[in-house]
Amino acid sequence: MDFLPFTRPDIDDETIAGVVEVLRSGWITSGPQVKAFEAALGEYLGGRDVRVFSSGTAALEVGLRMAGIGEGDEVITTPLTWVATANVILQVGARPVFVDIDPVTRNIDLDRVEAAITERTRALLPVDLAGLPVDRDRLHAIAQRHGLRVLEDAAQAMGATWRGRRIGSFGDYVALSFHANKNMTSTEGGALVLPAGADLARCERWRLQGVQRFPDGTMDVDLPGGKSNLTDVAARIGLGQLARLDTFNARRRDLARRYFAGLDRSLGLELPVEDFEQSNWHMFQLVLPVQRMAGGRSAFIEAMSKRRIGIGVHYPALHRFTLFRQLGWNSGDFPHAERVGDAIVTLPLFPRMTEDDVVRVCDAVAEVTRNALAEGGAR
Numbered sequence: 001m002d003f004l005p006f007t008r009p010d011i012d013d014e015t016i017a018g019v020v021e022v023l024r025s026g027w028i029t030s031g032p033q034v035k036a037f038e039a040a041l042g043e044y045l046g047g048r049d050v051r052v053f054s055s056g057t058a059a060l061e062v063g064l065r066m067a068g069i070g071e072g073d074e075v076i077t078t079p080l081t082w083v084a085t086a087n088v089i090l091q092v093g094a095r096p097v098f099v100d101i102d103p104v105t106r107n108i109d110l111d112r113v114e115a116a117i118t119e120r121t122r123a124l125l126p127v128d129l130a131g132l133p134v135d136r137d138r139l140h141a142i143a144q145r146h147g148l149r150v151l152e153d154a155a156q157a158m159g160a161t162w163r164g165r166r167i168g169s170f171g172d173y174v175a176l177s178f179h180a181n182k183n184m185t186s187t188e189g190g191a192l193v194l195p196a197g198a199d200l201a202r203c204e205r206w207r208l209q210g211v212q213r214f215p216d217g218t219m220d221v222d223l224p225g226g227k228s229n230l231t232d233v234a235a236r237i238g239l240g241q242l243a244r245l246d247t248f249n250a251r252r253r254d255l256a257r258r259y260f261a262g263l264d265r266s267l268g269l270e271l272p273v274e275d276f277e278q279s280n281w282h283m284f285q286l287v288l289p290v291q292r293m294a295g296g297r298s299a300f301i302e303a304m305s306k307r308r309i310g311i312g313v314h315y316p317a318l319h320r321f322t323l324f325r326q327l328g329w330n331s332g333d334f335p336h337a338e339r340v341g342d343a344i345v346t347l348p349l350f351p352r353m354t355e356d357d358v359v360r361v362c363d364a365v366a367e368v369t370r371n372a373l374a375e376g377g378a379r
């Protein structure tokens with residue numbers, strides 16, 4: 001039986017032919033394809049200003065800089081995310097302030113955010129884990145009440161909606177990722193959605209060495225910009241993917257429904273929120289009853305791998321990494337994020353998967369979990 005990975009990109013022949021065309025055109029770094037990709041993203045997101053980057057991480061970092069976040073500032077975020085979310089806060093010289101998650105949504109617990117606000121807090125940086133949107137009404141109400149900027153880490157939420165509006169089509173700053181594992185990809189890449197009236201030229205200078213070019217051929221540099229422009233090769237892939245995003249996401253949603261129908265609910269597995277309206281189903285994640293399972297999560301992953309099924313871990317609670325311990329965070333600080341982060345697994349979910357694949361995964365999850373529970377109980 002073929003190995004079933006937890007995700008796999010789907011690049012069609014039209015896109016591959018388009019990439020070949022770009023390669024033959026003689027213009028392979030940022031150029032017309034980047035402009036076209038930015039325009040198409042802007043249109044998809046209801047006419048907002050969008051600039052693309054070489055990664056979602058770069059888009060997040062420039063988002064913080066554009067929002068004026070720097071030395072001495074605090075940014076409130078979740079500990080249950082890809083480490084990029086917190087690293088960028090440190091990159092701009094600010095301090096990440098973590099708030100525990102809601103164990104049901106696995107996103108930042110908005111009930112706990114206001115208690116974490118200090119006179120140094122400048123921004124909220126929520127994450128839509130697995131593509132399940134954080135409550136945007138409450139989020140923006142909190143930000144408004146306290147005069148905070150919002151940078152949405154919507155890296156996993158491309159194509160997701162909040163009350164019928166696409167994530168990224170409203171709000172303050174919104175960062176997206178087109179990493180190979182995301183719902184649409186440009187191999188690597190990302191985008192920043194900017195609020196109305198933002199200085200787009202300045203955003204472009206943060207993106208590329210701070211360089212400003214004048215009509216007379218001279219140039220100037222007024223800020224220490226990075227090197228995070230997207231190539232035309234990547235942008236062409238992104239254009240091909242954006243055209244298929246809604247189809248991809250509809251397929252993901254359908255497969256997610258099949259997971260809910262097929263998973264044995266008597267085994268103590270914690271399923272994700274059953275949201276077929278707003279989530280883009282970036283991932284389908286279970287929290288395992290690891291305390292009662294022989295060998296815990298690692299034995300589960302190994303047993304699934306023996307059955308030729310790939311399982312991901314997204315993510316361990318990041319405040320326990322060395323870098324964040326050195327900043328004063330510790331085990332025990334965020335019990336929900338720690339418990340979920342220690343027991344969460346990502347099941348295979350990608351558009352090309354078949355219904356039979358879902359059945360095979362559900363059967364394997366049931367068998368492996370049942371065995372581990374029996375063995376765990378016998379000890």
Ligand SMILES: *Cc1c(COP(=O)(O)O)cnc(C)c1O
Pocket residue numbers: 054055056057058081082084085127153155156177178179188189190
């Ligand atoms: C993927 C991801 C990022 C970073 O995106 P890259 O394109 O890999 O730099 C940031 N935050 C979250 C939540 C992500 O899933």
